Amino acid sequence: GAVVSQHPSWVICKSGTSVKIECRSLDFQATTMFWYRQFPKQSLMLMATSNEGSKATYEQGVEKDKFLINHASLTLSTLTVTSAHPEDSSFYICSAPLAGATGELFFGEGSRLTVL
Amino acid sequence: AQSVTQLDSQVPVFEEAPVELRCNYSSSVSVYLFWYVQYPNQGLQLLLKYLSGSTLVKGINGFEAEFNKSQTSFHLRKPSVHISDTAEYFCAVRRRSGGSYIPTFGRGTSLIVHP
Numbered sequence: 001g002a003v004v005s006q007h008p009s010w011v012i013c014k015s016g017t018s019v020k021i022e023c024r025s026l027d028f029q030a031t032t033m034f035w036y037r038q039f040p041k042q043s044l045m046l047m048a049t050s051n052e053g054s055k056a057t058y059e060q061g062v063e064k065d066k067f068l069i070n071h072a073s074l075t076l077s078t079l080t081v082t083s084a085h086p087e088d089s090s091f092y093i094c095s096a097p098l099a100g101a102t103g104e105l106f107f108g109e110g111s112r113l114t115v116l
Numbered sequence: 117a118q119s120v121t122q123l124d125s126q127v128p129v130f131e132e133a134p135v136e137l138r139c140n141y142s143s144s145v146s147v148y149l150f151w152y153v154q155y156p157n158q159g160l161q162l163l164l165k166y167l168s169g170s171t172l173v174k175g176i177n178g179f180e181a182e183f184n185k186s187q188t189s190f191h192l193r194k195p196s197v198h199i200s201d202t203a204e205y206f207c208a209v210r211r212r213s214g215g216s217y218i219p220t221f222g223r224g225t226s227l228i229v230h231p
Contacts, residue, residue, distance in 0.1 A: 006159070034218060042224070043222060093160070104162060104165065105162075107160040107161070108159050
């Protein structure tokens with residue numbers, strides 16, 4: 001099946017620094033990718049839809065300047081958490097739909113961010 | 117609008133026992149339904165999906181689910197669970213957003229299999 005890879009899997013950073021998380025579709029092209037945030041023991045919260053060649057679409061309540069999304073190519077989307085604070089600590093997951101598939105998504109392994 | 121309700125936050129069960137994880141959805145239009153599994157500190161894997169046709173859907177790892185339109189349910193079942201089935205399970209409904217289809221996830225059910 002299709003593969004989506006995230007990097008890094010784990011990242012620890014100091015408060016005030018920025019962290020970049022990459023999401024790659026390894027064997028298919030993805031014009032759209034989705035970024036989710038997951039709190040412990042909770043469901044996935046859609047943060048934004050990343051669109052190749054255009055601006056990302058953010059869900060209500062998600063700060064655009066805080067969570068910068070760039071979809072530079074058909075296989076790569078990045079999420080940058082700017083000026084990170086401890087409350088940004090979370091598990092971030094990306095996913096990409098396979099073109100032509102009916103709503104099926106393939107998920108990355110997730111990235112656990114800890115802000116000290 | 118679409119929403120997904122997973123009625124049980126946690127389901128403990130003994131190994132080799134049957135299990136059912138419940139999922140109800142609300143939608144004003146035709147739906148596509150999915151079950152995903154998440155192991156600790158990992159992304160989600162698709163277990164099975166219902167798009168159309170037979171209401172009984174078989175997935176990976178011996179799981180199956182039945183789409184019941186009248187009860188707006190899509191419960192997940194397995195006749196005999198293993199320790200390795202311990203994980204978080206998410207039910208999802210597809211919703212359209214622009215040109216893409218985005219699943220709306222339930223809150224998840226933690227399946228805990230005891231030896």
